[in-house]
Amino acid sequence: MTRHKRHRPKLRSLYQWHRYLGLAVALLAVLLAVTGTLLNHTERLGLDQRQLSPSWLLRWYGIEPQHGRFFPAEGQWLSQWGDHLYLDDHPLTHRQPTPLLGVVRLPQMLVAASRHSLLLFTPEGILIERMEAPTGISGAITAIAKNRRGELVLQSDHGAVRGHPDEEQWQSIPASATWSQPQPPPPALQFKLAALHPGPSLPLERIILDLHSGRLFGKWGSTTMDIAAILLLFNAASGMLIWWRRRHQQRQSRRASL
Amino acid sequence: MTDNRLRGRLARPLLILALLFSVVSVHARGTYQTPEAFVKEVFAGEVPSARRVWLSGKLAETYREVLQEQPPQLRLRYWQDGPRSVWILQAIGKEHPITAGFVIEEGQLKHTRVLIFRESRGWEIRYPFFTQQFHNAGLDRQHRLDVSIDAITGATLSVRAMHNMARMALLLDQHVRETHDTP
Numbered sequence: 001m002t003r004h005k006r007h008r009p010k011l012r013s014l015y016q017w018h019r020y021l022g023l024a025v026a027l028l029a030v031l032l033a034v035t036g037t038l039l040n041h042t043e044r045l046g047l048d049q050r051q052l053s054p055s056w057l058l059r060w061y062g063i064e065p066q067h068g069r070f071f072p073a074e075g076q077w078l079s080q081w082g083d084h085l086y087l088d089d090h091p092l093t094h095r096q097p098t099p100l101l102g103v104v105r106l107p108q109m110l111v112a113a114s115r116h117s118l119l120l121f122t123p124e125g126i127l128i129e130r131m132e133a134p135t136g137i138s139g140a141i142t143a144i145a146k147n148r149r150g151e152l153v154l155q156s157d158h159g160a161v162r163g164h165p166d167e168e169q170w171q172s173i174p175a176s177a178t179w180s181q182p183q184p185p186p187p188a189l190q191f192k193l194a195a196l197h198p199g200p201s202l203p204l205e206r207i208i209l210d211l212h213s214g215r216l217f218g219k220w221g222s223t224t225m226d227i228a229a230i231l232l233l234f235n236a237a238s239g240m241l242i243w244w245r246r247r248h249q250q251r252q253s254r255r256a257s258l
Numbered sequence: 259m260t261d262n263r264l265r266g267r268l269a270r271p272l273l274i275l276a277l278l279f280s281v282v283s284v285h286a287r288g289t290y291q292t293p294e295a296f297v298k299e300v301f302a303g304e305v306p307s308a309r310r311v312w313l314s315g316k317l318a319e320t321y322r323e324v325l326q327e328q329p330p331q332l333r334l335r336y337w338q339d340g341p342r343s344v345w346i347l348q349a350i351g352k353e354h355p356i357t358a359g360f361v362i363e364e365g366q367l368k369h370t371r372v373l374i375f376r377e378s379r380g381w382e383i384r385y386p387f388f389t390q391q392f393h394n395a396g397l398d399r400q401h402r403l404d405v406s407i408d409a410i411t412g413a414t415l416s417v418r419a420m421h422n423m424a425r426m427a428l429l430l431d432q433h434v435r436e437t438h439d440t441p
Contacts, residue, residue: 127332
């Protein structure tokens with residue numbers, strides 16, 4: 001009897017902890033159970049096939065919607081979507097991972113500039129040459145233009161130069177030119193290329209997985225899920241302990257009554 | 259029991275080796291030297307004007323045959339000073355291009371260096387024990403390398419890419435010496 005009295009407050013306290021912690025993590029346990037079950041049937045439910053692309057969700061994941069950049073080049077448009085290049089609506093085989101700054105047309109070639117390279121294309125869009133760090137141009141390229149004499153003008157971190165990419169002889173000039181800039185393209189071209197690049201999306205599986213792990217809510221989300229997992233472990237252990245102790249007490253009381 | 263002990267003794271060194279290997283392979287990828295720096299080093303800072311060779315017609319066919327891929331562009335830059343020419347070539351190892359620099363004098367490779375390595379395996383080709391095998395290599399009558407290059411276990415495709423690029427560099431040098439392709 002004395003033994004019962006000694007154990008009861010401990011058991012009650014454990015039971016209270018078990019109950020309150022159970023209530024605290026109940027919602028998270030439901031979330032874990034539902035998302036876990038869904039993830040177990042990813043293929044059957046087609047979660048990896050369903051793509052979601054609402055802008056708020058993409059923004060939440062830090063994904064910027066993809067837009068094309070269109071550069072006019074005297075009757076043609078050179079555009080860039082991600083690393084894809086198009087001359088008008090024809091895809092080019094060359095991939096350009098870094099952003100283009102501008103495009104100008106020289107006799108028998110199109111010249112596109114990025115910060116550290118010049119791309120020379122035939123009027124049909126075939127890559128003639130990719131000039132990495134063109135000789136004679138110091139610093140990164142910041143803008144490209146064509147002057148009234150039809151010469152290529154490049155603005156770099158260290159000033160403006162004029163010349164021809166074939167000769168690689170650049171002459172310093174005062175920095176004033178009408179620099180090539182992205183422009184709004186004809187609506188038909190925009191529509192055609194936008195259809196080829198529907199933009200980024202996320203598979204539903206990714207979102208459920210991130211919901212399951214808590215990563216959807218960043219570092220705090222995953223920490224919360226970690227804590228929930230620990231509390232669930234504690235609840236499982238405390239539940240078993242409560243059950244075992246009660247069983248033990250019941251047996252003892254039965255023996256005492258006999 | 260003896261087996262378990264042996265396994266226990268082997269497990270830790272093997273785990274450490276595996277970790278070291280994974281760390282090394284991650285760091286093995288990258289730009290070892292930029293092509294510009296390589297050219298500058300070869301010519302001791304006095305870099306001659308770049309010349310160009312058009313990869314068209316028979317030369318384009320040769321390029322496709324040797325490197326087993328389309329020429330990425332219509333013309334290729336190279337640098338020449340007297341009998342010495344410098345070539346920067348790219349070839350796919352397994353999935354990604356390997357960039358290498360070649361210095362040729364009188365139809366023989368004098369210097370070979372891996373400049374940019376983008377693959378996850380096969381980076382051992384960057385080391386001199388491998389690249390020195392190309393020293394003084396030229397072309398035989400069948401327009402193949404006249405030296406045999408030892409393979410490296412686990413780097414077969416990278417070795418093949420280097421072998422093909424060395425052969426292509428010699429063929430390009432031979433082409434420009436024969437045709438005197440103009441700047």
